[in-house]
Every structure is written in C-alpha cells, then in structure tokens.
Amino acid sequence: MASDGNKRVRVKLGERSYEILIGRGLIEQAATHFTVAKLGKRGIIIADTTVEPLYADKLVAALEDGGFSVKVLTIPAGELSKSLRQANRLLEKLPSLGLDRHSFVVGLGGGVAGDLAGFVAGTYLRGLPFVQVPTTLLAQVDSSVGGKTGVNLPQGKNLVGVFHQPRLVLADTGTLQTLPVRELRAGFAEAIKTGAIYDAKFFSWLEKNYRRVLRREPAELVETVRRCCEIKAAVVGADEREGGLRAILNFGHTIGHALEALADFTGLLHGEAVAIGMNCAARLSARHAGLPVVEAQRIVKLCKASGLPVVVGAGYNLPALYEAMRLDKKAVGGRLRFVLLKRLGKAVISDAITDADIEEVVHECR
Numbered sequence: 415m416a417s418d419g420n421k422r423v424r425v426k427l428g429e430r431s432y433e434i435l436i437g438r439g440l441i442e443q444a445a446t447h448f449t450v451a452k453l454g455k456r457g458i459i460i461a462d463t464t465v466e467p468l469y470a471d472k473l474v475a476a477l478e479d480g481g482f483s484v485k486v487l488t489i490p491a492g493e494l495s496k497s498l499r500q501a502n503r504l505l506e507k508l509p510s511l512g513l514d515r516h517s518f519v520v521g522l523g524g525g526v527a528g529d530l531a532g533f534v535a536g537t538y539l540r541g542l543p544f545v546q547v548p549t550t551l552l553a554q555v556d557s558s559v560g561g562k563t564g565v566n567l568p569q570g571k572n573l574v575g576v577f578h579q580p581r582l583v584l585a586d587t588g589t590l591q592t593l594p595v596r597e598l599r600a601g602f603a604e605a606i607k608t609g610a611i612y613d614a615k616f617f618s619w620l621e622k623n624y625r626r627v628l629r630r631e632p633a634e635l636v637e638t639v640r641r642c643c644e645i646k647a648a649v650v651g652a653d654e655r656e657g658g659l660r661a662i663l664n665f666g667h668t669i670g671h672a673l674e675a676l677a678d679f680t681g682l683l684h685g686e687a688v689a690i691g692m693n694c695a696a697r698l699s700a701r702h703a704g705l706p707v708v709e710a711q712r713i714v715k716l717c718k719a720s721g722l723p724v725v726v727g728a729g730y731n732l733p734a735l736y737e738a739m740r741l742d743k744k745a746v747g748g749r750l751r752f753v754l755l756k757r758l759g760k761a762v763i764s765d766a767i768t769d770a771d772i773e774e775v776v777h778e779c780r
C-alpha cells in the first residue's frame with residue numbers, strides 16, 4: 415500500500431517501466447501523478463460520448479490546476495469506434511493542436527477509448543507519451559495494462575495495432591460506481607480469466623467475494639483490480655510481445671473473438687464473449703489437458719453466478735464461426751492455437767486441438 419492509500423503495481427519493462435495506481439479519487443490527483451511520471455505540459459484526452467460528460471471535466475480541471483494544458487476529443491461510445499475510420503478522424507485533428515513529441519495522449523474510458531487512444535498515441539509522430547485512465551472494470555483489470563493498442567477490421571478483432579506501453583495508468587475505482595451492471599459483469603469475466611490462468615488462490619477469492627465485487631464494495635473492487643494488474647504485470651514483464659507466456663492471457667479468447675466478430679461487434683460485449691469462450695475452453699481443457707472436471711465446472715459456475723452468458727447462441731452459423739477463428743491472430747499457419755488449463759491457475763498452450771474437437775465442445779455449449 416502506498417502512503418496516500420492508493421495501491422501501486424509496477425510493470426517492469428526496463429526503461430519503459432511504469433506504475434499502475436489503483437484507488438478512489440485518483441482523477442482528482444491526476445496532476446501530481448502526471449508530474450511524477452514526467453509528462454509534458456500539453457496533451458489531449460480521448461473519451462467516448464458516455465464518459466466525456468461524466469469524467470472529462472473533472473480530469474481537465476485537475477490537470478489545469480496543476481499547470482497542464484489539455485484538450486478533449488470525443489468518439490462515439492461503443493466497440494464500433496475501434497476502427498481505422500475513427501483513428502484517422504482523430505489523427506487528422508492533431509496537427510492543428512500544436513502537439514510535439516513531448517505532448518501526451520490520455521485514453522479516458524473503457525477498453526475502446528484506451529485501445530484507440532493508445533493506437534493514436536503510438537502512431538502520431540511515431541509515438542507520443544501515453545496515459546491510461548481506465549473507467550470500466552474490464553479496462554482496469556486488463557486492457558489498460560500491457561501496451562497492446564489497436565483497432566478492429568470488419569473481418570476480425572484487433573487486426574491492426576501497435577505495441578505502445580503507457581507511461582502511467584490511473585485506475586480510479588470510484589468511476590466504477592457509474593458503470594452499468596452489464597459492463598461490470600463483462601469486466602468481471604476478465605478477472606475470472608486472470609485467476610483461472612495464473613492463480614488458483616485468487617480464483618477462490620473471487621468465488622468467495624464475487625457478490626461484494628458486483629455490489630461495488632470499494633475494498634473488494636480495489637483488491638480485484640490490484641491482483642489482476644499484479645498478475646498481468648508479471649506476465650507482460652516476462653513476455654512483452656507475446657513470444658510465449660503472454661499468450662495465456664488469451665484463455666477463452668479464440669472462440670470469444672470469433673463470436674464478437676460474427677456479431678459484428680454489436681451483439682455481445684467483449685467480456686461476455688470471453689465468458690462463453692472460457693466455457694468452451696474449460697471443456698476442451700478437461701478433455702485434452704487434464705483439467706479436473708470439477709475445476710472446469712467451477713469456472714462455468716462462477717461465470718453463471720456472476721450473470722455472464724456461457725452458451726453459444728443458437729443463431730450462430732458454425733462454419734462461419736470456425737472461419738472467424740482462423741482469421742484471428744492466434745491462428746499460427748492456419749492451425750488454431752488454444753490456451754488450455756492443466757489445472758486452475760496453470761495454463762498451457764496447445765496446437766493439438768482439431769476442428770472436430772472444437773465442433774464437439776461448441777455443440778455441447780449451445
């Protein structure tokens with residue numbers, strides 16, 4: 415615990431190391447933390463149309479009080495904004511704003527604003543300092559940490575992007591009080607994933623405390639975000655560019671991303687698609703990686719208890735689903751690469767899953 419009551423997690427990446435601060439009221443303290451992180455005096459904030467009226471004024475006021483000069487650029491709320499079109503629209507606004515290489519870009523909001531703002535920050539002038547101020551549970555436990563940024567193409571998720579680490583992450587858990595409950599649950603799916611792949615003890619803690627987290631009890635929210643960030647920092651610190659270990663973060667995502675792409679990024683939230691994908695991946699793990707059936711069932715049970723979907727809707731065209739999986743970046747040489755669990759807390763990567771294996775579990779999960 416830091417002396418100011420915030421929790422701190424350090425992402426260790428040599429000279430690109432950075433701090434994640436977690437706690438209530440961090441937006442109000444932004445200027446202090448920006449100064450400590452040695453950010454320039456001028457920057458832009460990218461927020462969506464829902465988050466902008468809730469938190470942008472507060473962040474602007476806090477930064478201006480500390481002598482920073484910032485301008486807010488707004489994008490429509492929703493996954494469809496993670497597009498080259500929006501990236502282009504934002505980038506074309508930047509030359510007239512007098513930014514230089516020391517100016518910063520802030521992604522204020524959920525994973526959509528964060529991934530898009532990171533992409534803009536990573537590409538404009540070949541890279542500007544970037545700050546994440548995540549305001550969804552999903553963004554606080556997962557997407558704001560690790561430096562993956564990018565946009566979707568109509569054919570698939572995150573097909574265009576760059577690695578660009580933030581200089582600072584301010585996870586103000588107070589912002590989660592205004593998050594719609596469906597979004598809160600979707601973020602919780604990534605927390606379940608994090609426990610499942612890396613830390614059986616944390617998984618048990620989530621089983622015990624999920625009601626408190628979903629009731630937004632402040633201490634349980636902070637603990638969930640802290641432990642997820644600690645785990646993600648350890649994984650990313652060991653493998654920044656996904657040569658090996660980092661791939662375990664994709665548990666549930668091979669099928670999840672395909673479901674999202676087929677729903678044209680509108681029907682299912684990312685976390686909901688991941689919950690369905692984890693249900694399928696847990697079953698595959700029980701059959702092909704030795705995961706005890708009771709442990710596979712605990713994953714599905716926790717998702718269900720948290721109000722997450724776990725079945726592949728009857729409306730999906732299965733051949734199209736398999737096609738979408740092959741387009742996903744996680745396919746290597748046309749062969750699907752699956753993250754499976756040997757047991758709760760221990761993930762393995764498998765190239766041995768056949769189309770027939772997938773069809774079997776997808777049928778079971780319908």
Ligand SMILES: NC(=O)c1ccc[n+]([C@@H]2O[C@H](COP(=O)([O-])OP(=O)(O)OC[C@H]3O[C@@H](n4cnc5c(N)ncnc54)[C@H](O)[C@@H]3O)[C@@H](O)[C@H]2O)c1
Nearest residue numbers: 464491524525526527549550552553557562589592593684
């Ligand atoms: N870069 C990564 O490593 C990584 C990891 C996981 C997920 N992602 C990406 O993250 C995206 C999903 O992120 P998300 O679930 O945060 O979606 P999102 O950014 O669309 O946010 C969800 C909704 O909540 C609203 N919102 C945000 N904060 C709010 C608040 N405090 N109060 C009220 N409303 C609020 C937003 O306006 C939006 O409508 C996906 O595109 C996914 O691919 C990226």
Ligand SMILES: [Zn+2]
Nearest residue numbers: 604667684688
């Ligand atoms: Zn995810």
